[in-house]
Amino acid sequence: MSPVKTSKTNDMMVSTCLFMTTNPLLQRQFPATFGVNDQPLNPFKFFLILVLLTCGSHLRAETVVWQDNFDDGNGDNRWFSDFGVWQIGSPTVGPRTNAAGSRTFSGSHCATTGLNGNYPSSQDSRLIRIASFTVPNANQNPRLRFWHWYSFAGPAYLGLGVYDEGSYGSVEIKVGAGNWQPVSPTYVRSTSAIWSRPSIDLAPFAGRSVQIAFHFHSAANRDVGWYVDDVAVVTDAPVLNNPDGFESGLSDWSVESGTWEVGVPTSGPGDRAHGGTNCAATVLAGNYASSVDSRLISPSFTVPASNSYPRLRFWHWHSIECRNGK
Numbered sequence: 001m002s003p004v005k006t007s008k009t010n011d012m013m014v015s016t017c018l019f020m021t022t023n024p025l026l027q028r029q030f031p032a033t034f035g036v037n038d039q040p041l042n043p044f045k046f047f048l049i050l051v052l053l054t055c056g057s058h059l060r061a062e063t064v065v066w067q068d069n070f071d072d073g074n075g076d077n078r079w080f081s082d083f084g085v086w087q088i089g090s091p092t093v094g095p096r097t098n099a100a101g102s103r104t105f106s107g108s109h110c111a112t113t114g115l116n117g118n119y120p121s122s123q124d125s126r127l128i129r130i131a132s133f134t135v136p137n138a139n140q141n142p143r144l145r146f147w148h149w150y151s152f153a154g155p156a157y158l159g160l161g162v163y164d165e166g167s168y169g170s171v172e173i174k175v176g177a178g179n180w181q182p183v184s185p186t187y188v189r190s191t192s193a194i195w196s197r198p199s200i201d202l203a204p205f206a207g208r209s210v211q212i213a214f215h216f217h218s219a220a221n222r223d224v225g226w227y228v229d230d231v232a233v234v235t236d237a238p239v240l241n242n243p244d245g246f247e248s249g250l251s252d253w254s255v256e257s258g259t260w261e262v263g264v265p266t267s268g269p270g271d272r273a274h275g276g277t278n279c280a281a282t283v284l285a286g287n288y289a290s291s292v293d294s295r296l297i298s299p300s301f302t303v304p305a306s307n308s309y310p311r312l313r314f315w316h317w318h319s320i321e322c323r324n325g326k
């Protein structure tokens, strides 16, 4: 039931120093992903999927189509909950307080499955943005971005070797009067008690009038739940800074399912980054949680021609506990 589920001696940090080549020939375009997987009951798994990059400027490429930080106190006029649970306001439980003393990502308000305590059992409810919007053209790279923090209860044992499904959440989209469909991973367990920022590609819905929702589900067990803030639809091609030492923050990188954050580390390799003051880490201040599985995902970039020897280089430090503590 604790919102913080840290365990073991776990940490990983990446302070990148990414090479650059400038061959203009376009080869392939795809994101680099940095993954961490720690599941105590499974064999140790840790992987990095590393690819290549071209040059980029030190910018974040975001033109905001619309955004909502919930801080004006009128969020209930823009969002509604189809079957309860969701609230917009100033939480008294959940994430640790920010610099302004609020348990939000920004300002004093966010949306959550419970401002003052754990969510109830056996719920299924969406937080729905009332206004529909037309998704920009695919060549504008439309994407949904938001900050969230979650701690969902795991399955409950029902006896005779049977467990219920536990709690989870996902982002959904509805085209016109169609059915809701998921556009995010299914979020389970926790973000390791940190706020993280996904990026959800909306290009498949370009030109369509859509609504978005945050869909929450609980079974028997309860927990503090899901907190969402700074929801935005943005356009413009994501920029990969090269090299990226994360001194400008997350920039156009995104986090798949929590745990990864960018900033000044206060735990890990001598409590500092390899270069500058910032790095990317599986929790900047302390251990990552149990049973998380999440990628730190780069902006898309174009891989230079093979005759220019494109390669990815980075500095990293890791301390990852695997099965049986080995």
Ligand SMILES: [Ca+2]
Pocket: 069, 070, 071, 104, 105, 106, 107, 108, 109, 110, 229, 230
């Ligand atoms: Ca806010």
Ligand SMILES: [Ca+2]
Pocket: 015, 016, 245, 246, 247, 273, 274, 275, 276, 277, 278, 279
């Ligand atoms: Ca750095």
